[in-house]
Amino acid sequence: MPLLFKSTKILESQIDDFLDAISQGGLVFKEGVKSYLECEDETFERRIEAIKKLENKADDLRRQIENQLYTHSLIPEHRGDVLGLLENLDDVIDTIKKTLVNFSIEAPDIPVSINRDFLELTEMSVMATDKIVNAARAFFKDISAVKDHLHKVLFYEKEADRIEERLNRKVFRMDIELGLRLHTSRFAFNISRIADVAEGVADRLNIYTIKRTV
Amino acid sequence: MLLIYLSSGLLLGWSLGANDAANVFGTAVGTRMVRFRTAAIICSLFVIIGAVISGAGATHTLGNLGSVNAMAGAFMVALSAAVTVWLMTRWMLPVSTSQAIVGAIIGWNLFTGSRTDIGSLTKIVTTWIASPILAAFFAIVLFLIFRQIFNRTPIHLLRWDAYIRAALIIVGAFGSYSLGANNIANVIGVFVPVAPFSDVDIGGIIHISGSQKLFLLGGIAISIGVFTYSHRVMQTVGHSLFKLSPITALAVVLSHAIVLFLFASEKLASLLISIGLPPLPLVPVSSSQAIVGAIIGIAIFKGIRGIKYNVLGGIALGWVTTPIIAGVITFISLFFLQNVFYLEVSREMVYKVDQSVIEKLASKGIIQEGFQDIKARRFRNPTRFEMELRNNTDLTQTERRLVMNYARVDSIYVDEFLLATKIPPDWFTKDQKASLQKLKGEHFAYPWEFADSLRALSPDWHLKPDSREYRVFNRELEMKLEYLQNTFRADNSHSE
Structure with a gap:
C-alpha cells in the first residue's frame, strides 16, 4: 500500500507538470505573437524555441502518465476519460505550437492597423487555454469546481469568434491584395482555432465530470 | 470414515x-x-x-x-x-x-x-x-x-x-x-x-x-x-x-x-x-x-x-x-x-415421563394432571410425543419444549476410562473435577439428572444470574456440561 501511495504522488506531480506546460505554452504564445507583430525577431525566435520545448515536454509527460496509469492499473473506471482529457489537452498545445511556427515559416504581412485586433484575439484564445487548464486541474483535485471554469472557456471561445469575425470584416474591406487578405484571415482563423480546440476539450470534460459525479 | x-x-x-x-x-x-x-x-x-x-x-x-x-x-x-x-x-x-x-x-x-x-x-x-x-x-x-x-x-x-x-x-x-x-x-x-x-x-x-x-x-x-x-x-x-x-x-x-x-x-x-x-x-x-x-x-x-x-x-x-x-x-x-446401505441416519430420540421428571417439572412450576396419562410410556418419535403432550395437557409451546427437554432419555454412564482420558485437565476447575470423580460408575437416565448431581456436589457447577457480566461464564459452563454429556453418553462407554 505505501508503494501505491508513492507512485500516486509521483503521478500527481507529473499531471501537474503537464498542465503547467500547457498553461505556459499559452503565455509564451501570447508573447510570441506580440513580438512578431512588433517585429522583434530575436525575441520571436526565442519564443518559438520555448514553445517547441514545452510541446515536447507535454508529449513526454503525457506518455509517461499513460504508461503509469496502465502499468499500475490505476483509476480503472476513469482511465479512459483521463487519457482522452490528456490527449485533447495535448492537441491544444500542438495547435499553439503549429500556429506560432507558421508565423515563422510564412511570415504573413499583417497590416499594422489590425495589430490590436490580433492581440485581442490572441488574448481570448490564451484565456480559453488557461481556463481549460484550470478546469482540468479541478477535475483531478476538486470536482465540484470544474463547472466554474468550464463556462469561462465557452465565454472566451465565443469572444474569440466574435473578434475573429470583426477582424475578417476589417481585412476584407481593406484596400490590399486578395492574397494578403486571405493570408491574414487564415492566421486569424488559426489563432481562433486554439480557442475552438479548448472548447472541444471543455465539452468532453463536461461529460467526464457528469460521469464522475453520478 | x-x-x-x-x-x-x-x-x-x-x-x-x-x-x-x-x-x-x-x-x-x-x-x-x-x-x-x-x-x-x-x-x-x-x-x-x-x-x-x-x-x-x-x-x-x-x-x-x-x-x-x-x-x-x-x-x-x-x-x-x-x-x-x-x-x-x-x-x-x-x-x-x-x-x-x-x-x-x-x-x-x-x-x-x-x-x-x-x-x-x-x-x-x-x-x-x-x-x-x-x-x-x-x-x-x-x-x-x-x-x-x-x-x-x-x-x-x-x-x-x-x-x-x-x-x-x-x-x-x-x-x-x-x-x-x-x-x-x-x-x-x-x-x-x-x-x-x-x-x-x-x-x-x-x-x-x-x-x-x-x-x-x-x-x-x-x-x-x-x-x-x-x-x-x-x-x-x-x-x-x-x-x-x-x-x-x-x-x-x-x-x-x-x-x-x-x-x-x-x-x-x-x-x-x-x-x-x-x-x-x-x-x-x-x-x-x-x-x-x-x-x-x-x-x-x-x-x-x-x-x-x-x-x-x-x-x-x-x-x-x-x-x-x-x-x-x-x-x-x-x-x-x-x-439400501443400512446406515444409521438418525439416533433414536426416546422420551419418557417418569416420576422424577414429573417432580423436576413441578419444581419448575409445571404441574399437569395429563402427565399421569403418559407416565412411564416410551415415545420413540418426538413429533408423536409432542402430539401426546398437546392432547393431554394445556401447556404453552415454550413449556412443551421444556417438558420435551426434561423427558428426553439419554443415558449417561460416568465411565472410569473416559474419566481418565477424556477430561482436559486445564479446562475444568479443581472442584469440578473432584465432583466428577465422585460420580464415577454412576448411571443417569436423563441428562438433567447428571447436571443436577454435579450441582449438588460442587457450587462450581451452578449457573450465575442471567445478566450481561455472567453471560460468557454461563455459556462456558453449559459448553462444559454438553461436552460431558456427549463424552459419557452410555453408548460411548468402554466398560459396558
Missing part, C-alpha cells in the same frame, strides 16, 4: 467459497481495483477467522431448527444441499447455500419424524426476507454518505483511487469475516452435534472447542473454493452482471458485510439486549441475496428504470424452489441410505 462423512460438508464449503467470495471481492477484482491474489488471500484468511471466532451464533439457530444427530444423516443433509446448489447453478438459477441447507434439514426432520421447530423456522424465513431489505437500506445510506464525501472533498483523483482501493480491501476483509461467521453454519453446522471432535485447551488460555475445530475445517474448505474457482465467478460479477462504480461497489459490499455481521454477531446481540433493545436473530442468511438487495436498493434510489423484473422473479423463485428441492433430495437419499 469421519473425513468421508465430512466430505459433503467440505464440498458445500468449497462451492460456497467459489460462489460467495465473488460477492465480497467480485466488483473489486472484476474492475481491477484489487488483484485476485490479494483478494483471495485476504478473503480466505478472514473467512477462517470469522468462522472460528463467531461461527457459533448462526450455527445454534440451525441446530434448533433440527438437530441432525447421526453422522450418516448429517453427511446426507450436507450432500443434498451441495447437490441442490450444484443443480441450481447448472440451471443458471440464483441459489443460496443457506436455503439449501435449511431445506435439507427439514427434509431430514420429515424423514426421521423429528419435529421442526416452527419458532426457529419462522425466525429464519423472516430473516431471509429482512436481509435483502436491510441490505438495500444500508446500501442507500452508505452510498449517500460516500457520494457526499466524494463530491465535496477536494482530494486528488489518484489519491481517491488509492483510498478506495484500500477501503475495498478493508471492507472486503470485513465482508469475508462476516461471510465466515454467518455462513459457516451452512457448511458444517449440521455436523456440530455429531462430529466426535474433542475440545483442546492450549496452556489454559486459549480454549478451542470441538465445534471450532469443525469451523476451522469448514473455513479451510471455503478458502480452497476461493482459490480454485472464485476467479471466474469474480470476473463474471465484475463485468457482466452489474456495472458498478467503485464507490457504489464499496457501498454495496459494505452493506452486505454489515447485514451478514448483524445476523452473526453474538456480541452485538448481547449488546442490544443490554441496552434494552430486542436482539437480531442469529441466522445464516444468503450472501447473494444481501448483495442483490443492496444493488436493487441503489438502483431504485438512483431512479434507474429497467430493473430486470425477470431476474428479480428468478431470485424470488429460487427462494421457494431451493429449500423444496433440497428437502426432497434429502428425503429420498436418506431413504436409500437407511434402507
Whole structure:
C-alpha cells in the first residue's frame, strides 16, 4: 500500500507538470505573437524555441502518465476519460505550437492597423487555454469546481469568434491584395482555432465530470 | 470414515467459497481495483477467522431448527444441499447455500419424524426476507454518505483511487469475516452435534472447542473454493452482471458485510439486549441475496428504470424452489441410505415421563394432571410425543419444549476410562473435577439428572444470574456440561 501511495504522488506531480506546460505554452504564445507583430525577431525566435520545448515536454509527460496509469492499473473506471482529457489537452498545445511556427515559416504581412485586433484575439484564445487548464486541474483535485471554469472557456471561445469575425470584416474591406487578405484571415482563423480546440476539450470534460459525479 | 462423512460438508464449503467470495471481492477484482491474489488471500484468511471466532451464533439457530444427530444423516443433509446448489447453478438459477441447507434439514426432520421447530423456522424465513431489505437500506445510506464525501472533498483523483482501493480491501476483509461467521453454519453446522471432535485447551488460555475445530475445517474448505474457482465467478460479477462504480461497489459490499455481521454477531446481540433493545436473530442468511438487495436498493434510489423484473422473479423463485428441492433430495437419499446401505441416519430420540421428571417439572412450576396419562410410556418419535403432550395437557409451546427437554432419555454412564482420558485437565476447575470423580460408575437416565448431581456436589457447577457480566461464564459452563454429556453418553462407554 505505501508503494501505491508513492507512485500516486509521483503521478500527481507529473499531471501537474503537464498542465503547467500547457498553461505556459499559452503565455509564451501570447508573447510570441506580440513580438512578431512588433517585429522583434530575436525575441520571436526565442519564443518559438520555448514553445517547441514545452510541446515536447507535454508529449513526454503525457506518455509517461499513460504508461503509469496502465502499468499500475490505476483509476480503472476513469482511465479512459483521463487519457482522452490528456490527449485533447495535448492537441491544444500542438495547435499553439503549429500556429506560432507558421508565423515563422510564412511570415504573413499583417497590416499594422489590425495589430490590436490580433492581440485581442490572441488574448481570448490564451484565456480559453488557461481556463481549460484550470478546469482540468479541478477535475483531478476538486470536482465540484470544474463547472466554474468550464463556462469561462465557452465565454472566451465565443469572444474569440466574435473578434475573429470583426477582424475578417476589417481585412476584407481593406484596400490590399486578395492574397494578403486571405493570408491574414487564415492566421486569424488559426489563432481562433486554439480557442475552438479548448472548447472541444471543455465539452468532453463536461461529460467526464457528469460521469464522475453520478 | 469421519473425513468421508465430512466430505459433503467440505464440498458445500468449497462451492460456497467459489460462489460467495465473488460477492465480497467480485466488483473489486472484476474492475481491477484489487488483484485476485490479494483478494483471495485476504478473503480466505478472514473467512477462517470469522468462522472460528463467531461461527457459533448462526450455527445454534440451525441446530434448533433440527438437530441432525447421526453422522450418516448429517453427511446426507450436507450432500443434498451441495447437490441442490450444484443443480441450481447448472440451471443458471440464483441459489443460496443457506436455503439449501435449511431445506435439507427439514427434509431430514420429515424423514426421521423429528419435529421442526416452527419458532426457529419462522425466525429464519423472516430473516431471509429482512436481509435483502436491510441490505438495500444500508446500501442507500452508505452510498449517500460516500457520494457526499466524494463530491465535496477536494482530494486528488489518484489519491481517491488509492483510498478506495484500500477501503475495498478493508471492507472486503470485513465482508469475508462476516461471510465466515454467518455462513459457516451452512457448511458444517449440521455436523456440530455429531462430529466426535474433542475440545483442546492450549496452556489454559486459549480454549478451542470441538465445534471450532469443525469451523476451522469448514473455513479451510471455503478458502480452497476461493482459490480454485472464485476467479471466474469474480470476473463474471465484475463485468457482466452489474456495472458498478467503485464507490457504489464499496457501498454495496459494505452493506452486505454489515447485514451478514448483524445476523452473526453474538456480541452485538448481547449488546442490544443490554441496552434494552430486542436482539437480531442469529441466522445464516444468503450472501447473494444481501448483495442483490443492496444493488436493487441503489438502483431504485438512483431512479434507474429497467430493473430486470425477470431476474428479480428468478431470485424470488429460487427462494421457494431451493429449500423444496433440497428437502426432497434429502428425503429420498436418506431413504436409500437407511434402507439400501443400512446406515444409521438418525439416533433414536426416546422420551419418557417418569416420576422424577414429573417432580423436576413441578419444581419448575409445571404441574399437569395429563402427565399421569403418559407416565412411564416410551415415545420413540418426538413429533408423536409432542402430539401426546398437546392432547393431554394445556401447556404453552415454550413449556412443551421444556417438558420435551426434561423427558428426553439419554443415558449417561460416568465411565472410569473416559474419566481418565477424556477430561482436559486445564479446562475444568479443581472442584469440578473432584465432583466428577465422585460420580464415577454412576448411571443417569436423563441428562438433567447428571447436571443436577454435579450441582449438588460442587457450587462450581451452578449457573450465575442471567445478566450481561455472567453471560460468557454461563455459556462456558453449559459448553462444559454438553461436552460431558456427549463424552459419557452410555453408548460411548468402554466398560459396558
